Amino acid sequence: MNFVIPSFAPAIPEIVLLVMASLILVADTFWSKRFQNATYYAIQATLLVVGYLLLTSFTAETVYTFNDSFVRDSFADVMKLFTIAVSLGVFMFAREYLAQHKFVSGEFFVLGLFGVLGMFVLISANNFITLFLGLEIMSLAIYAMVALRKYDGMAVEAAMKYFVLGALATGMMLYGISMVYGATGSITFTEIKEIIASGQADGIVLAFGVVFIVIGLAFKLGAVPFHMWMPDVYHGAPTAVTLYIGTAPKLAGFAMLYRLLYEAMPGLVTDWQQLIIMISILSMVVGAIVAIAQDNLKRMLAYSGIGHIGFLLLGVIAATDNGFSAAMFYIIVYAITGVAGFGIIVALSRTGFEFDRIADFKGLNQKNPWLALMMLIIMFSMAGIPPFVGFWAKILVIEEVVAAGFTWIAIIAVITAVISAFYYLRVVKAMYFDQSEIKGPVEIISPSLHWGLSFVAILLLALGLLPTQLIDLCYLSI
Amino acid sequence: MSFEQFIFYVLAAIAIISGLMMITVKNPVKAALWLVLAFISTAGLWIMAQAEFLGLVLILVYVGAVMVLFLFVVMMLDINMSILKEGFTRYLPIGALAAVAIFALIYMVVGPDHFGLDKVAAPDMKPAGYSNTTEIAIPLYTEHAYAFILAAVLLLVGIVAAIALTLRRRPTGAVLYQDIDKQNKTLAKDRFEMVKMDAVVEKAVVENEEEDKK
Known part of the structure; x- marks a missing residue:
């Protein structure tokens, strides 16, 4: 038996994350009674430390370790850094919400941190087993977080739906993975790529496996026709959890898509491209049209998220380095916008009142003009109106899909973008031109949230005015 | 047909029949028992494929632990089966159609065309002293140590989730708890107090009784 102990250095951020999460899990039982916020600060400190470790060891070269089951490249580093940044924001907003709603x-926080660990594993996965385990760690943490408010019937129902459908999708994906393994005899992405390129593997078995893998991916990302869980879960979950689900896991979901389709199976591009075209168009259309009928902002944002995933997949359809870079930029922008969009609902909710109907936003401009302006920026950015950053995200993916020769898809994308602008602008209209139905002032629940929300919203504007750095970062890392 | 093939087909037939019975039978306890039979026959198939360790673990873990726990849960819950079965016949045609279509597709892909003996050679027969357990253990703790640790993390998250979702801390006023330390530490003077008081002469109650009679 000849076994060389692998290098642990590339995985130090994950190791620190796991050790700290386990430590906080135990410590929480001791200190939670005396210091209510200790767990929160410990989690945020851990995220900062892990972010620092990532920044200092940032690498442009690709390193494999643990028998090629772990990969560290600049794509992984950039995605992890944004996962950290987004999670920091999410936990900050979530704490105030939890304090307001007395739970x-x-x-x-501990489950949230384990979820982040799952995302890290997923982003760095280089074989099917670690990919699957990362996905399951992340999903299991999220299922539990949705149901955490256990006396709330809607939250429990949402968790059940999410859990059952999620388990089914994971099963589909595993079946697809077993097919690819059966055809190639390998679970390592780099090896699978070579075997497919050499033409030794059975094409029909591979195509069959790819279908199931794409189904699993589409479910995890919430793309049509596997989107049914999204509105119910987003609506039913406590807003703090919706904020968590709607942001960081999407980054990990995109990383999973990139690793599976582009790193492991670029040889099967003709097989998965057709599937992704179908899913992308359906997502954009359903996201644009069904969202119009929603009167709950969380449901509306869920459908808007489905539409955004459709747009993101445009970059995947292009199936080039640049296409995936554009998609990566899109998902990062989407995650940041998500923090702001769900963050504003969190920031305005009070005990016993969720502030998640569009009608609640009526006349916000008279009550609180600054907040209305922030909401305006968020809605405009989501709709893709210049100069906000959402515009650059949309234009890049459309450019890439046109460059790949799919002009007709780009035309559909632009039409759906125009339709979806209608419901974003409806919120703006409610804020500026309608009379408020709420008596008394509309205030953010705490000053730190006020600063946080203003920061994220202004970031959307700043990134829209100076997008080059972030775009370059995405284009260099793939 | 060799003896091995005969055993294989018998076990496979039992697995398929018990699987079908498991999803069609009405009583959930019986369904669980059919599932146990499906597991046992699958374990037999694995042992025939020279995966003795996995076959035995399947029996120990799934039949011995998971299904017994599942039976406990089923017996403790009062499930109304008529509600669960609602719409079964309504969806049966479309469900059967989908099942047949998927089965045909899977057969076309996984069948002899793509995984026949000419494509994938039959595995060698292992010698008598061959240890399945070692073969699994060595890669598990070396090559796949990272995945092994991640699986442990997954279980830890599962435990945290289960405890967080089921633990109900009720306020101390609502439930009475027994504090054994406190009970042991009590002294007689805490529990029993001698009070000195004057003797009280009881009032006569006859008068009241008469008033009641009115």
Whole structure:
């Protein structure tokens, strides 16, 4: 038996994350009674430390370790850094919400941190087993977080739907993975790529496997026709959890898509491209049209998220380095916008009142003009109106899909973007031109949230005015 | 047909029949028992494929632990089966159609055309002293140590989730808890107090009784 101990250095951020998460899990039971916020600060400090470790060891070269089951490249580093940044924001907003709704619990933060660990594993996966385990760690943490408010019937129902459908999708994906393994005899992405390129593997078995893998991916990203869980889960979950689900896991989901389709199976591009075209167009159309009928902002944002995933997949359809870079830029922008969009609902909710109907935003401009302006920026950015950053995200993916020769898809994308602008602008209209139905002032629940929300919203504007750095970062890392 | 093939087909037939019975039978306890039979026959198939360790673990873990726990849960819950079965016949045609279509597709892909003996050679027969357990253990703790640790993390997250979702801390006023330390530490003077008081002469109650009679 000849076994060389692998290098641990590339995985130090993950190791620190796991050790700290386990430590906080135990420590929480001791300190939670005396210091209510200790767990929260410990989690944020851990995220900062892990972010620092990533920044200092940032690498442009590709390193494999643990018998090629772990990969560290600039794509992984950039995605992880944004996962950290987004999670920092999410936990900050979530704490205030939990305090307002009187269900402060250490489990929320600990499960959230384990979820981040799952995302890290997923982003760095280089074989099917680690990819699957990362996905399951992330999903299991999220299922539990949705149901954490256990006396709330809607939250429990949402968790059940999410859990059952999620388990089914994971099963589909595993079946597809077993097919690819059966055809290639390998679970390592780099090896699978070579075997497919050499033409030794059975094409029909591979195509069959790819179909199931794409189904699993589409479910995890929430793309049509596997989107049914999204509105119910987003609506039913406590807003703090919706904020968590709607942002960081999408980054990990995109990383999973990139690793599976582009790193492991670029040889099967003709097989998965057709599937992705179908899913992308359906997502954009359903996201644009069904969202119009929603009167709950969380449901509307869920459908808008489905539409955004459709746009993101445009970059995947292009199936080039540049296409995936554009998609990466799109998902990062989407995650940041998501923090702001769900963050504003969190920031305005009070005990016993969720502030998640569009009608609640009526006349916001008279009550609180600054907040209305922030919401305006968020909605404009989501709709893709210049000069906000959402515009650059949309234009890049459309450019890439046109460059790949699919002009007709780009035309559909632009039409759906125009349709979806209608419901974003409807919120703006409610804020500026309607009379408020709420008596009394509309205030953000705490000053730190006020600063946080203003920061994220202004970031959307700043990134829209100076997008070059972030775009370059995405184009260099793939 | 060799003896091995005969055993294989018998076990496979049992697995398929018990699987079908498991999803069609009405009583959930019986369904669980059919599932146990499906597991046992699958374990037999694995042992025939020279995966003795996995076959035995399947029996120990799934039949011995998971299904027994599942039976406990089924017996403790009062499930109304008529509600669960609602719409079964309504969706049966479309469900059967989808099942047949998927089965045909899977057969076309996984069948002899793509995984026949000419494509994938039959595995060698292992010698008598061959240890399945070692063969699994060595890669598990070396090559796949990273995945092994991640699986442990997954279980830890599962435990945290289960405890967070089921633990109900009720306020101390609502439930009475037994504090054994406190009970042991009590002294007689805490529990029993001698009070000195004057003797009280009881009032006569006859008068009241008469008033009640009115």
